[in-house]
Amino acid sequence: MDKLNLLLITKDFSQWVHSEPFYLQSELSKISNLSVWNESGDILNILDEINFKPDFILIYLFKTGAPEITGLNTLNIPYGIYLEDLHHYPDKINEALKHENVKHIFTCYRDTFPQYYPEFCDKVQWLPHHVNTEIFKDYQKEKDIDILLMGATNSYYYPLRYKILLSYINKPNFVYHPHPGYKDISKDELNNVFVKERYAQEINRAKIFFTCNSIYKYTILKYFEVLACNTLLLAPSSDEILDLGLKPGIHFVEINENNFVEKAEYYLVHDKEREEISKNGFELAHKKHSTSQRAQQLIQMIHQILVKN
Structure with a gap:
């Protein structure tokens, strides 16, 4: 299987208090041809600027932390979004999901999703949290x-x-x-x-x-x-x-x-x-539940989306 050309649109989380998104980005870079974009803009202009043809575009923390991206409903390239704290601005996000004709949603909170996004339950996939096991490990510290x-x-x-x-x-x-x-x-x-x-x-x-x-x-x-x-x-x-x-x-x-x-x-x-x-x-x-395993699972989900398309 050829490596996936993946465009990840995300904030720079490398210095953020919780670096889980940055660790995921790092693992994705090992198993896909990854291009990362950190700024707001029109998606067609972004694609022209990066000189990279993605198979799939993923917007991390859509409307709640990602760069603001316009023109998504004009895309011919399949794209998806990732949502985390589902209780944040659900009215705004529901409206944006409809306006942009979002077809692929990933979230770490499976059972709460229907409460806030009942119209999109057929478009969601579960991508639970994960840990960078090079950092979260047994340091053999005294249990004091x-x-x-x-x-x-x-x-x-x-x-x-x-x-x-x-x-x-x-x-x-x-x-x-x-x-x-x-x-x-x-x-x-x-x-x-x-x-x-x-x-x-x-x-x-x-x-x-x-x-x-x-x-x-x-x-x-x-x-x-x-x-x-x-x-x-x-x-x-x-x-x-x-x-x-x-x-x-x-x-x-x-x-x-x-x-x-x-x-x-x-x-x-x-x-x-x-x-x-x-x-x-x-x-x-x-x-x-390591980040490396979750990255593999995400790539598999995206490949399944592309096969269906």
Whole structure:
């Protein structure tokens, strides 16, 4: 099979607080003839300028972070879009999907998609989150943090995290690091915020890591990041999480607002069980949910689209 000529239209995420899109771009460059465009403009003008004939065009974070691209409905080349936080501007995006006659949509949140985009359920494919396993790995750090919570704890969006924070905030064996904010992180800031390797190493220090899937029931990136760092994840479950192969009691520990303290106390003292589940989760994340594997899956999806066309 010839390499796919792929045009990726995306913001430059190389210094972003979450570099998952940049890692995906890097993996795609290894398995396709990839051209990357970072600026807004008319798609036909862009194609003239780059002197590259793509087989497929992918717009990453359509209308919620991608460069603003016009003229898509004039294209003869197949194209698709990627959506992440589905609750962001659904009215605007629904209108744009219709106006641009979008036929191919990828999203990391399968089960929430019909709630916000019911008219496009026949056009969507599931592309779950993934981890760069060269960064999210077992650093063999001493497990000197009993319980760790990192990230946003807004009581509206993350009620379970907020309740966990209130329950543990004054406990000596609990560590909390707030979210550094959605922004580019300069080299000068890298030693002062938990991002990239420093973030992964901090996760790796913990025996137990709490998170939740928000009020939207998103299978957020932290599910994969924590597992990939060989740390026991305590978090809610869902049908989507089960379909990703994450089995409660095998790869992570399922919690709710009524039992998270009890579960944490149990696994803090039952070292063998904690370490076994952590190991299973680690192996699953590295085997099934690496960025390199997700890039391969995306290319396969695009090839299937092209065959049908």
